[in-house]
Amino acid sequence: MDILIKNGHLIDPAASVDAVADILVKDGVIAGVGTGIQEEAQKIIDASGKVVLPGLVDMHVHLREPGREDKETVATGTKAAVKGGVTSVLAMPNTTPAIDSPEHLRMFQDIVRKTASSHVFAAAAITKGRAGAELTDFAALKAEGALAVTDDGSSVDDDGLMEEAFRLAKKCGLLVICHCEDKRLSQKGVINLGLMSTELGLRGIPKEAEYRRVERDLSLAAKTGCPVHIAHVSCRESVDLIAAAKKRGQPVTAETAPHYLIFTDEALETYDPNFKMNPPLRTKADRDALRQAVKDGVIDTVASDHAPHTESEKDIEFDHAEFGVTGLETECAGLASEFIASDQMTWMELARLLSSAPAKILGIDKGKLEAGRCADIVVVDPGREWVVTKAGFASKSNNSPFLGRKLKGAVECTICAGKIAYTSKKNFS
Amino acid sequence: MNMSRNPSWERKDLLGLKELSAEEISLVLSTAESFKEVIGRPIKKVPALRGKTIVNLFYEPSTRTRISFEIAAKRLSADVINIATETSSVRKGETLIDTGRNIEALKVDMIVMRHSYSGAAVMLARHVGASVVNAGDGWHEHPTQALLDIFTLKEKLGRIEGIHVAIVGDIAHSRVARSDIWGLTKLGARVTVCAPSMLIPPCIGEMGVSVTHDLQEALAEADAVNVLRMQFERDSGDAFPQQLEYFKNFGITEERLKKAKKNIIVMHPGPINRGIEMSSEVADGANSVILEQVTNGIAVRMAVLFLVSQAAENRKTRRTKSAKTESQVIAPGSLIGTPANSLLGKPVNT
Numbered sequence: 001m002d003i004l005i006k007n008g009h010l011i012d013p014a015a016s017v018d019a020v021a022d023i024l025v026k027d028g029v030i031a032g033v034g035t036g037i038q039e040e041a042q043k044i045i046d047a048s049g050k051v052v053l054p055g056l057v058d059m060h061v062h063l064r065e066p067g068r069e070d071k072e073t074v075a076t077g078t079k080a081a082v083k084g085g086v087t088s089v090l091a092m093p094n095t096t097p098a099i100d101s102p103e104h105l106r107m108f109q110d111i112v113r114k115t116a117s118s119h120v121f122a123a124a125a126i127t128k129g130r131a132g133a134e135l136t137d138f139a140a141l142k143a144e145g146a147l148a149v150t151d152d153g154s155s156v157d158d159d160g161l162m163e164e165a166f167r168l169a170k171k172c173g174l175l176v177i178c179h180c181e182d183k184r185l186s187q188k189g190v191i192n193l194g195l196m197s198t199e200l201g202l203r204g205i206p207k208e209a210e211y212r213r214v215e216r217d218l219s220l221a222a223k224t225g226c227p228v229h230i231a232h233v234s235c236r237e238s239v240d241l242i243a244a245a246k247k248r249g250q251p252v253t254a255e256t257a258p259h260y261l262i263f264t265d266e267a268l269e270t271y272d273p274n275f276k277m278n279p280p281l282r283t284k285a286d287r288d289a290l291r292q293a294v295k296d297g298v299i300d301t302v303a304s305d306h307a308p309h310t311e312s313e314k315d316i317e318f319d320h321a322e323f324g325v326t327g328l329e330t331e332c333a334g335l336a337s338e339f340i341a342s343d344q345m346t347w348m349e350l351a352r353l354l355s356s357a358p359a360k361i362l363g364i365d366k367g368k369l370e371a372g373r374c375a376d377i378v379v380v381d382p383g384r385e386w387v388v389t390k391a392g393f394a395s396k397s398n399n400s401p402f403l404g405r406k407l408k409g410a411v412e413c414t415i416c417a418g419k420i421a422y423t424s425k426k427n428f429s
Numbered sequence: 430m431n432m433s434r435n436p437s438w439e440r441k442d443l444l445g446l447k448e449l450s451a452e453e454i455s456l457v458l459s460t461a462e463s464f465k466e467v468i469g470r471p472i473k474k475v476p477a478l479r480g481k482t483i484v485n486l487f488y489e490p491s492t493r494t495r496i497s498f499e500i501a502a503k504r505l506s507a508d509v510i511n512i513a514t515e516t517s518s519v520r521k522g523e524t525l526i527d528t529g530r531n532i533e534a535l536k537v538d539m540i541v542m543r544h545s546y547s548g549a550a551v552m553l554a555r556h557v558g559a560s561v562v563n564a565g566d567g568w569h570e571h572p573t574q575a576l577l578d579i580f581t582l583k584e585k586l587g588r589i590e591g592i593h594v595a596i597v598g599d600i601a602h603s604r605v606a607r608s609d610i611w612g613l614t615k616l617g618a619r620v621t622v623c624a625p626s627m628l629i630p631p632c633i634g635e636m637g638v639s640v641t642h643d644l645q646e647a648l649a650e651a652d653a654v655n656v657l658r659m660q661f662e663r664d665s666g667d668a669f670p671q672q673l674e675y676f677k678n679f680g681i682t683e684e685r686l687k688k689a690k691k692n693i694i695v696m697h698p699g700p701i702n703r704g705i706e707m708s709s710e711v712a713d714g715a716n717s718v719i720l721e722q723v724t725n726g727i728a729v730r731m732a733v734l735f736l737v738s739q740a741a742e743n744r745k746t747r748r749t750k751s752a753k754t755e756s757q758v759i760a761p762g763s764l765i766g767t768p769a770n771s772l773l774g775k776p777v778n779t
Contacts, residue, residue, distance in 0.1 A: 195632035199447065201547035201568030201604060204631065270555075271548030315556075316524055317546040319567075 001042050002026050003415060008047030008379060012054060012369040013352040023052065025375040028418030032371055043420070047379050050412060053351045054367045055087025055118075055376030056332060057358040059177075060152075060231055060255060060303035062324070063089070063120070065111055067096025072308040072396045075115040077328070080306070080395035082421035084329040085378035085411040088119040088359070088366050089306075093130070094153040100125040102140045109145065117421050119376070121364065123148040123177060126165050132156050135165055138172045147362050150177035152231060155213050157183070163220045170226035175362065177229045178217040180238070181279065185209035190319055192280040196265040202318065205280050211237035218245045218252060227251040229361060232305050234260050234279035236289035243298045253300045253361045256290050258327060258334045259401050261302070263287075267401070273314045273321035274401045277307065291344075294353065301358040304331045308397030326395050330388060330402045332380065336409030340382070347382070375418040384410040438736040441744070442554040442561040445570035446611035454576070454612055460732035461580050461725070468504060468727055477735050478507035481538045485511045486528070487564070488544045493699055493723070494564050494574070498541045501730035510537075525549060529557040539737065542566075547604075560737045568602050574698050575608030577729040579616065581722050582653055585694050590617035595647040596638075597623045597679060598657025598706055601630040605698045609655060610636050623647035624679065627668040644679050645688060653694035656681050659706045672705060681707040686716060694718055 003025040010021045010033070022037040023030060032039075058081065064072040072080075074091075081089050091108070093099035099108055105122055112120040124146040128134045130153065138149060149169055155178065156162045169176045186209035191197050193204025214230055218241060221228035230242060233256045245252045259277065264284050267275040275281060293299040307324025314321050327334075332354060339345035351367075359367030366376060385408050390398040414422040436456045446454065467475055483502045487495050495511065502509045512532075523531075525544075532540060539560040542550050547567030554561040565571040583589055594613055600606045600622045613620050614637040621639040622629065623646075634640055641647050648654060661672045686693060695707070695716045703709045712719060 193631055195635045198630040198632050199607070199636065201566075201570070201607060271551050312524065315526055315552075317544075317552070318548040319546050 001419070002039070003043045003045065003375075003418070003420070004037065004039055004041035005045045005047050005052060005377065005379065006037075008050050008052035009347075010052045010369060011347045011351045013348055013356040014054070014368040015370060017369065018348055023369065023377060025377070025415060025418050028375055030369065030371050030373050030375050030377075033369060045379065045413060049381070049383070051347050051380045051382050052369070053085070053347070053378050053380060054355045054369050055378050055414065055416060056085045056354045057088040057362070057364070057366050058086045058303050058306070058328060058331065058354070059090040059301065059358040059362055060257070061089040061091055061306045061328065062094065062308065063091045064095065064308060066107065070310055070396075073115065074111050074120065075117070076394065076396045077306070077308070078116040078118040078120060079422075080326070080328040080393065081118045082414040082416055083394045083411065085332045085380065085414055086118060086328055087376035087378070087414060087416040087421070088121065088364065089328075090121045090123055090147065090362060092152045093123050093125040093150065098125045098130045099123070099146075100128050100130065100136045102137065102144045105141060105144045105146060118416050119366070121147050121362065123150050123152070125149065126151045126156055126176070127161070130154060132158060132161070135161065135168065138168045138174055142172045142174050146174065147364070148175040148177050148229070150179065150231070152177065152179045154183070155179050155181050159216065159220070162217070163224065166221050166224040166226040166228070170224055175227055175229055176221065177231050178214070179231050180210050180213035180217060182209045182213045185212070186278075190276060190280070191268050192265040192282045194265065194283060196268055200268060200271065205278075207235040207237055207282065207286075210235055210279050211241060214238045214241050218242070218250065221252065222248075222250050225251075227253075230254040231303075232257055232260070232279060233290065233293075233299060235282050235286045239289050239293040239298055243293070243296075246298060254298065255301045255303045255358075256294070256299050257305045258302060258331045259325060260290055261287065261294065262334060262338050263401060271318045273316075273318060274325055274399050274403060276318065276321055276323055277305070277325050278323035300361060302331065302335065302353045303358065304328050306395075307399075308395055309399050310397060314399050324399070326393070326397055326400045329393060329395060330400060330407065332378075332411060333386070333407040333409045334402055336380070336382065337407040341408045375415055377415040378411060379413040381410050381412045383408070384412075386410050438740050439743075440737065440740055442550075442563075443572055443733050443737055444550050444554055444561065444563045446572050446575055446608045446615070447570065449611075449615070451615045454579070454615060457576055457729065457732050457736065458580050458583060460736060461576070461728040464504075464731040464735070465725065465728035467731070468724075473504055474506060475504065476506045478502065478505035478738055481507045481738055482536065483507045483509050483539045483541060483734065484532050484537045485509060485564075486532065486540050486542045487511070487513045488515070488542070488549070489565070491543050491565070494543060497723070497726045498562075498564060498730050501727050501734055504727065505731055505734055507734070525553060526556045529553045529559075533557045533559045538741065539734065560741055562733060562737060565604050567604065568607070569604050570608045570611075571604040571698075572608050572612075573726070573730050573733055574605050575612045576733070577722055577726040578605075578609055578655060578696055578698070579612050580725050580729050581696065581718055582694065584721075584725070585718060586652060589613065591619075592652045593619045593621070593650050595621045595623055595651040595654045596657065597644065597647060597654060597681065599628045599659055600624050600633065600657070601628045602660075603657050605655075605657060610638055614638070621647050621651070625670050625675070627670065644685060648685060648689040648693070651689060651693055653696060654681065654689075655696045655698075656706050658698060658700065659702060661705070676705055680705065681711050683708065683710050683714065686711060692716070696722060699723070
């Protein structure tokens with residue numbers, strides 16, 4: 001189907017385009033970008049007053065399939081993605097079984113082929129069963145299409161094994177994504193260690209649990225020359241370490257999540273399990289350091305760490321509630337209402353953070369609005385306000401910290417590989 | 430602090446002292462004064478909560494708090510049901526919310542809950558329409574214990590504002606310490622916490638207290654010392670001092686009290702470990718108000734049950750009456766003077 005998007009405000013950080021123009025989509029690719037395109041198209045989208053971005057790329061998503069289809073499936077998770085304007089996700093390998101062999105990766109890719117509404121890229125596990133004991137077959141996983149390796153959800157504790165992983169990943173051309181957490185320090189903690197954990201009588205997770213592991217992983221990566229990506233950065237000390245490594249010229253990239261940029265541990269006042277995640281929400285000083293790091297480019301991208309859980313795993317005693325929150329459907333709108341509405345961020349910066357930067361980190365041909373590219377496009381109404389409700393989610397799970405909040409900026413239409421994957425209105429034309 | 434004109438209790442629940450204003454705390458204390466008079470009578474019962482049903486839902490073994498709540502409810506003529514259950518099966522059995530909803534379906538008006546996890550009462554209150562009174566949740570809060578501590582202090586010292594209270598013991602794992610800190614500091618008392626450093630939680634100074642690891646320093650200016658129960662059998666994997674070492678440095682003994690203010694008040698939430706956190710001589714000595722605390726606990730819990738129940742009644746009245754009608758606020762103590770009072774033969778003025 002041919003689609004003509006007319007008079008939208010195009011934002012393309014890759015080509016520094018920031019102007020009103022039309023986009024023509026033909027046969028799944030962008031056929032033309034320019035003003036006053038006169039073409040017969042089956043579908044014409046009037047995007048005047050709207051912002052048109054390259055489809056978003058979220059490099060930290062838990063789709064839960066195979067193994068925990070009660071929380072999410074590839075089908076529901078990618079429906080949630082396109083509803084949030086995300087056309088490419090990097091699926092984390094901590095499924096059951098873990099994506100730790102070419103067979104498991106093929107099985108996963110088969111599910112993706114049959115059920116996904118967005119592009120799905122795969123990260124494979126660093127160690128078999130994510131047990132931290134034996135490396136997976138990096139070369140074979142790379143050959144099957146894995147873009148990165150990570151034991152996300154846990155960190156590889158064995159320094160020697162981790163060094164070997166970096167060495168091998170470098171050789172195979174795989175990105176290593178690090179979940180930085182020293183379990184000996186985080187132990188049974190459930191929120192940030194500090195005033196809030198004291199007031200609430202909850203076990204705390206010290207920041208050292210994160211940044212000491214960031215320090216180790218940066219130093220092992222530097223030793224081996226392997227590119228490293230630090231996932232879900234939550235505290236100021238980690239930011240400082242990453243900034244110093246970048247200054248030294250080390251190939252390092254980093255991500256944080258919208259919740260670390262928007263909320264602090266004070267949100268835990270009511271023991272709402274939708275603010276319980278790992279790493280935990282930290283203090284205002286950490287949040288401000290993260291905001292600055294995003295501005296300075298120390299943090300390259302924002303990813304949701306979309307972590308769906310069922311209500312019966314969340315609505316229980318706080319200590320037992322699962323870590324993690326959903327985020328695919330709220331990341332764009334959440335950042336827009338928090339930062340663009342208050343003039344702290346431009347749409348260009350948002351597009352870079354959520355689209356072109358992660359595409360570059362993963363080495364995928366995404367995050368661009370150029371003729372000849374795969375047509376992954378999102379149309380956002382920057383002025384429309386909406387309230388986040390349980391009923392509104394496409395995800396199977398509702399564990400969002402944004403529940404009940406009014407957001408400004410709504411995804412109107414998402415085009416993935418030239419097909420309309422989501423529209424906010426039934427007869428959007 | 431302005432206590433003039435109709436202080437009223439509007440809360441559905443009592444979950445902790447952090448969320449209460451000084452006025453609300455003072456209202457509980459003054460209401461408890463009226464009830465203390467009631468429990469001193471030969472016939473100790475008033476009809477304030479007649480027809481109401483209260484469930485004591487205890488997920489953690491507790492004899493004294495449960496009995497204190499039970500007696501308080503019975504003195505108010507409420508029907509009381511006790512449910513004792515184990516938290517060890519919390520993940521396998523019925524969820525807390527399901528249990529709460531089932532209890533509510535039995536048309537229960539109020540749930541008094543003790544739970545070993547912090548935040549459990551807050552969560553239950555969010556999911557049930559019945560009033561929830563927190564009888565202690567994990568390390569978080571134990572509001573009625575702090576209210577009875579403050580009630581006892583006020584009775585003994587005549588005021589809370591400006592007094593100096595030392596809290597000694599396992600502050601990190603103590604819900605009593607946290608509730609005491611909130612309540613006392615809101616009413617203008619100075620609070621010092623004292624323990625070995627491993628039992629002092631981070632940032633506690635930001636809650637408005639002084640911190641010391643020197644017991645003698647803590648006692649030096651204190652008008653009262655609240656001695657927390659030490660649980661050396663704790664199996665949490667957290668760092669913990671040696672028992673003998675602890676008594677040597679932090680145990681309250683007569684020797685140590687000699688160097689404190691002469692009339693220093695010694696409190697303990699019970700049950701006492703004699704020879705661990707305090708010596709027997711101190712526990713039974715002239716400065717100890719430990720048994721008075723137990724008695725005051727009934728009056729304070731009657732006040733809490735009464736105020737919370739009254740607020741629920743007021744909400745119902747407000748819902749059913751037209752917007753024009755003033756909501757019915759019953760002054761504390763006035764119910765003690767209702768017709769049933771004439772049966773008791775002694776009207777009470779507050």
